[in-house]
Amino acid sequence: MATPANSQAPFSAVHVSRPLVIANRVMAAVHAALVAAVIAHRALRLLSAASAAMALADLTLLFLWVLSQSGLWRPVSRAAFPERLLASPRRSSLPGVDVLVVTADPDKEPALVVMNTVVSAMALDYPGGRLSVYLSDDAGSPLTLLATRKAYAFARAWVPFCRKHSVQCPWPDRYFAGDNVHDDRRGEAAAAEERRRIKEMYETFKGDIEEASRKQQRSWTEEERRDHDAHVEIIAAGDHEQQQRGEEEDNDEEATMPLLVYVSREKRRASPHHFKAGALNVLLRVSSLMSNAAYALVLDCDMSCNSRASALEAMCIHLDHRSPPAPENLAFVQFPQMFHNLSSNDIYTNDLRYIFKARTLQSIDRACH
Ligand SMILES: O=c1ccn([C@@H]2O[C@H](COP(=O)(O)OP(=O)(O)O[C@H]3O[C@H](CO)[C@@H](O)[C@H](O)[C@H]3O)[C@@H](O)[C@H]2O)c(=O)[nH]1
Numbered sequence: 001m002a003t004p005a006n007s008q009a010p011f012s013a014v015h016v017s018r019p020l021v022i023a024n025r026v027m028a029a030v031h032a033a034l035v036a037a038v039i040a041h042r043a044l045r046l047l048s049a050a051s052a053a054m055a056l057a058d059l060t061l062l063f064l065w066v067l068s069q070s071g072l073w074r075p076v077s078r079a080a081f082p083e084r085l086l087a088s089p090r091r092s093s094l095p096g097v098d099v100l101v102v103t104a105d106p107d108k109e110p111a112l113v114v115m116n117t118v119v120s121a122m123a124l125d126y127p128g129g130r131l132s133v134y135l136s137d138d139a140g141s142p143l144t145l146l147a148t149r150k151a152y153a154f155a156r157a158w159v160p161f162c163r164k165h166s167v168q169c170p171w172p173d174r175y176f177a178g179d180n181v182h183d184d185r186r187g188e189a190a191a192a193e194e195r196r197r198i199k200e201m202y203e204t205f206k207g208d209i210e211e212a213s214r215k216q217q218r219s220w221t222e223e224e225r226r227d228h229d230a231h232v233e234i235i236a237a238g239d240h241e242q243q244q245r246g247e248e249e250d251n252d253e254e255a256t257m258p259l260l261v262y263v264s265r266e267k268r269r270a271s272p273h274h275f276k277a278g279a280l281n282v283l284l285r286v287s288s289l290m291s292n293a294a295y296a297l298v299l300d301c302d303m304s305c306n307s308r309a310s311a312l313e314a315m316c317i318h319l320d321h322r323s324p325p326a327p328e329n330l331a332f333v334q335f336p337q338m339f340h341n342l343s344s345n346d347i348y349t350n351d352l353r354y355i356f357k358a359r360t361l362q363s364i365d366r367a368c369h
């Protein structure tokens with residue numbers, strides 16, 4: 001039962017650190033004064049070509065420095081409180097979420113990677129009846145369809161396991177690699193036994209997909225990839241309908257599996273298909289006829305969810321009754337991507353050490369799921 005105190009409490013909070021604001025702005029002022037001195041020095045010597053080149057270089061650095069101040073001028077930290085949302089009356093009217101996953105090429109995008117993304121989205125901490133996952137396969141590959149069916153079978157064990165043990169990282173490959181300290185529950189004997197069993201299922205699932213990939217390489221042609229009919233399949237459709245009925249009867253959200261739909265749009269050599277945008281258009285059309293959720297989460301095929309809390313945390317911000325986000329307070333943010341499969345010898349700092357380790361971008365840390 002929601003207590004009055006709980007239903008009053010905001011679902012999210014924004015904190016501005018005053019000392020950090022002052023320190024950053026003093027630093028910015030000192031830096032700006034020094035840069036102004038350098039620019040003035042260059043301006044006085046602009047007569048020689050060499051100094052003009054140096055002035056241009058300094059102006060470029062100045063521009064980059066000004067851009068870098070955007071995250072430092074008013075550093076904020078955000079917190080979301082899903083437990084408050086779940087304890088409030090809004091729990092019963094959570095909006096639906098449609099996860100749209102796009103894949104295009106089973107050679108460059110291995111089926112196992114794509115299925116990890118699909119399964120991780122299905123295991124998000126969100127009521128199963130209000131979460132749907134749609135996979136667009138632009139290649140129309142039988143391998144991806146087969147892998148999707150197998151992914152659903154694995155998810156039938158994986159999703160309840162994540163719910164029961166409050167797993168934080170729902171991305172199976174990463175979870176079983178054991179590099180997520182929050183999910184290290186090896187101390188609990190019963191959980192460890194179950195974990196071992198699910199890991200075995202994952203290994204079987206992985207083996208099946210790898211074997212199917214090897215066979216597929218012999219039978220699948222480039223022509224079929226570019227020219228094929230449409231195919232839409234609700235994976236385990238009967239299963240889902242049965243669950244929906246059960247849900248209406250006992251409202252047992254915990255036991256409900258998310259909907260999983262495979263979509264391969266029609267492709268013809270002569271017609272432009274508009275790549276990812278075209279695929280998303282078709283997914284929006286198909287999903288609007290099925291779950292028609294108010295929110296859509298778009299994932300490239302290799303963008304697995306690494307936090308089960310992300311969907312509910314996002315809802316905390318969207319549904320906050322104290323500060324409902326007015327359209328002018330919402331923004332589209334292109335957040336730097338975080339990679340998990342880089343070589344430790346990478347010399348190009350593709351793991352973006354400067355952004356994620358040296359200077360933590362506090363103001364948009366919530367975007368980093
Ligand atoms: O005809 C196509 C081509 C691509 N895709 C999918 O679109 C996604 C992105 O394409 P990709 O070639 O992987 O682009 P990247 O350069 O790796 O990704 C970056 O650049 C993309 C194109 O701007 C953005 O969509 C991504 O969000 C961004 O991560 C992938 O899942 C593809 O499978 C399709 O579904 N159909």
Ligand SMILES: [Mn+2]
Pocket residue numbers: 300302
């Ligand atoms: Mn990509």
